[in-house]
Amino acid sequence: MGTMDTHPRSRSRNVDEECGIAQAAAVLGDWWNLLVLREVARGHVRFDVLASELSVSRKVLNERLRHLVEQEVLWRSRYLDRPPRYEYLLTGRGKALLHVLVAMQDWADRWLLGDGTLTATADGESGEAARVRALVGTAVPGDLWLTDMRGGERDVVAPGATATVLFTFPATGITLDVPGAAGCTLENRLFRDAWPTFERVGAAVVGVSTQEPAEQAAFAAAECVPFPLLSDEHLRLAAALRLPTFRAGQRFRLKRLVLVIDSERVVRRALYPVMDIPSAVDEALRTAVELGGKPGARPGGKPDGRPKGRTATRPG
Numbered sequence: 562m563g564t565m566d567t568h569p570r571s572r573s574r575n576v577d578e579e580c581g582i583a584q585a586a587a588v589l590g591d592w593w594n595l596l597v598l599r600e601v602a603r604g605h606v607r608f609d610v611l612a613s614e615l616s617v618s619r620k621v622l623n624e625r626l627r628h629l630v631e632q633e634v635l636w637r638s639r640y641l642d643r644p645p646r647y648e649y650l651l652t653g654r655g656k657a658l659l660h661v662l663v664a665m666q667d668w669a670d671r672w673l674l675g676d677g678t679l680t681a682t683a684d685g686e687s688g689e690a691a692r693v694r695a696l697v698g699t700a701v702p703g704d705l706w707l708t709d710m711r712g713g714e715r716d717v718v719a720p721g722a723t724a725t726v727l728f729t730f731p732a733t734g735i736t737l738d739v740p741g742a743a744g745c746t747l748e749n750r751l752f753r754d755a756w757p758t759f760e761r762v763g764a765a766v767v768g769v770s771t772q773e774p775a776e777q778a779a780f781a782a783a784e785c786v787p788f789p790l791l792s793d794e795h796l797r798l799a800a801a802l803r804l805p806t807f808r809a810g811q812r813f814r815l816k817r818l819v820l821v822i823d824s825e826r827v828v829r830r831a832l833y834p835v836m837d838i839p840s841a842v843d844e845a846l847r848t849a850v851e852l853g854g855k856p857g858a859r860p861g862g863k864p865d866g867r868p869k870g871r872t873a874t875r876p877g
Contacts, residue, residue: 588632589658593617593625598655599662601635602800604702606648634658659800663813667806681731681807681816682741682834689805693818693833701826702801707769707791710778715789717798718826719765724852725822726759726845728752729769729793729804729815733780737809741817744838745770748817749786751842756787758846762853769793771813805833821848 577583589595593615600614612622626649629635634655637647651659671677674688683689706714719725730745731737752759752766759766766788770777777790793799796813799806805816819841821830830848835841 588634590625590628593621594629595662595665597622597625597629598634598651598658599800599803601649601651601655602659602662602797603803604700604704604801606650607640607646608649611649629655656795656797659796660813663796663799663806666803667808667813670805671807679739679807679809680741681737681739681809681814682836683805683816685834689816690833692803693805693831696802696820696828696831699828701822701828703826705798705801707793707798708774709789709791710774710781712774715791717767717769717791718822719767721824722765723763723824724829724849725765725767726752726819726849727767727769727822728817728819728841728845729798730817731807731814732770732772732810734772734776735810737814739807739809741834742807742809742814744817746780746784748838748842749780749784751839752788753784753786755842755846759849762850764846764849764853767791769798769815771796771799771815819845821845821852823852 596615597611600611603614605611605614608619608622608626611617611626612619615622626635630637630649632654633652635649636652638650639645639647670683670687670689671679675683701718705717707717709715717725717727728748730748731739731742733745733749737743749768752768756766768786768788768790769792770790771793773794774792777792780786781790793815794812796806798804799813799815802820804818806813807816808814816833817835817838818831818833819835820828820832823829829852830845832841832844
């Protein structure tokens with residue numbers, strides 16, 4: 562069997578130079594490469610943290626990181642000079658693979674962990690539900706910025722808020738004939754009506770879907786939504802938090818869930834599946850009230866040792 566040429570701009574006849582799937586497989590290689598990408602997307606970008614999260618030997622991890630850097634999927638950013646230490650960050654080519662990671666997760670959730678049914682929700686005992694519950698105590702990466710309704714970029718965790726109530730929903734303004742997808746307009750209206758109370762306790766509300774910003778802006782204007790709606794059309798949030806998705810209307814959709822995040826970016830409450838939308842809004846408000854005026858707890862998950870993320874909207 563021939564040796565595979567792994568140079569990023571060359572193609573090996575051993576993997577069929579005209580087949581895009583074969584060429585992608587040559588870059589992604591074995592399953593460790595995919596798991597490394599999964600962890601980098603989650604904000605685990607330093608070597609020791611990656612080794613801990615993956616429970617992999619340093620030799621194997623070093624080989625996989627070197628391969629992904631050579632393939633221009635990752636790039637190294639030095640954060641310490643003596644001794645030299647690096648963070649491994651996604652390149653443009655690497656960010657384009659987030660859709661692949663989400664597609665693999667979506668396929669496995671439906672066909673391996675589920676019964677093959679297309680649904681916008683899940684059973685409370687499902688693997689999806691367990692994955693969302695496991696977010697409690699972990700920190701939201703500091704570089705998670707999504708496009709807002711005006712076309713700018715905004716941190717998914719509101720700066721200065723005692724709590725950020727982040728809710729995801731499939732779509733507004735269109736009908737998705739998928740069980741569990743209905744109720745997005747109702748959910749936004751309920752959060753809109755409760756927004757003054759959230760404000761009084763110092764909490765922020767943020768809605769996220771994979772719709773384009775223009776769609777979200779039109780809906781927000783029509784419904785007088787006072788809080789930001791952010792677009793995860795590039796699936797950065799979905800990949801970073803491994804959020805449950807389904808595919809409908811020619812794109813991936815986020816399933817409905819609610820996260821309450823404290824001022825230290827730590828997830829303090831995770832509601833999924835959301836079967837009763839009014840009750841979920843009430844529960845999110847109760848948690849926000851509990852966090853109001855209290856200093857944020859230290860991250861309960863495994864921190865990556867990086868400085869805290871930027872705040873406010875990104876300029877330009």
